[in-house]
Amino acid sequence: MHVARLALHDFRSYTELDLELSAGPVAFVGANGQGKTNLVEAVDYLARLDSHRVAADAPLVRAGAERAVVRAEVVREDRRALLEVEITPGRSNRARVNRGDLPRARDIVGILRTVIFSPEDLALVKGDPSDRRRFLDALLVMRLPRLAGVKADYDRVLKQRNALLKSGRNRQVDISTLDIWDDKLATLGAELLVHRLTLLDDLGPHLAQAYREVATLAAADRRDVTAVYRSATDGVTGTRDVAEIREALLRAVAERRRDELDRGISLVGPHRDEVVLAVGDLPAKGYASHGESWSLALALRLASFELLRSEDDDPVLILDDVFAELDAGRRDHLAALVGSAEQVLVTAAVAADVPAGLTGRRFRVADGTVHDE
Structure with a gap:
């Protein structure tokens, strides 16, 4: 192409x-x-x-x-x-x-x-969890374009659910419809999560190989690198079954309902999750040198390229x-x-x-x- x-x-x-x-x-x-x-x-x-x-x-x-x-x-x-x-x-x-x-x-x-690498990509290693979530979701959409709709629908449900939680905290509206939004959030969130997990499974070997190849560019230590999905919801990362993840999300939503109403925000779902990058035994954020961070960011992009190339x-x-x-x-x-x-x-x-x-x-x-x- x-x-x-x-x-x-x-x-x-x-x-x-x-x-x-x-x-x-x-x-x-x-x-x-x-x-x-x-x-x-x-x-x-x-x-x-x-x-x-x-x-x-x-x-x-x-x-x-x-x-x-x-x-x-x-x-x-x-x-x-x-x-x-x-x-x-x-x-x-x-x-x-x-x-x-x-x-x-x-x-x-x-x-x-496309796969793009730029100096801003250091944020993939040093930035907030949202930077790594955006990376993952952007690659998901390149891999499976229909997921753009799933992500857009999830973001819309999250926005509407947050508005309801905020109003419910102030007792401004009836929150009886919250169960409907819980179901929508769990259904869409489960689909997004299972694809994120599968993507990391498939990306891992390409990432390890890419890092070994680029580490010498910045005089970085050529130790093994990993990317592990960390969810705030118990029972999510050990399965790749959409129905099981959906049930786990619904249980977590029920358990956190009072906290969510008190804070007026959704505390459960893939928007709260993290991708933990590690070089050797240590997390890259906070421990990786500049050379290791630069090499890892570039390796993420090259691994993305190789994954997409291998499938199309x-x-x-x-x-x-x-x-x-x-x-x-x-x-x-x-x-x-x-x-x-x-x-x-x-x-x-x-x-x-x-x-x-x-x-x-x-x-x-x-x-x-x-x-x-």
């Missing part, structure tokens, strides 16, 4: 852009603030309807514009598809495939698949400002690890940061313009 053409309208710093790309390595080179990361962000957004840089859509629309459009021609084997997303802050986004409207924007998720064709691999802190030898080593991908999109501040092993199409990005070198 690769992106053959990228077109932008009022996206970030670009008023209009129409760019022909190719399979293989593609590098965007330019000083900071010139718009190179905006290009790969647009590709990744088209795949996931989410940005690796910001939580809301408003910053994606050029200042002064009402909406932005991201359009790409995607090639998969011998088939081509034209994907398009119209981003309108404050309103529902619209998506099209081959110029035909989709019922929901999220139906476009997973047609183009190659996703587009994006390396956003990754090479700057590596010396020439380590750049070449990383290039060798990723060079077999069908398409690798690279951003770099200077041309010398792009390793020779990723030679291919190269674009110069300056003052919001993009030129083929």
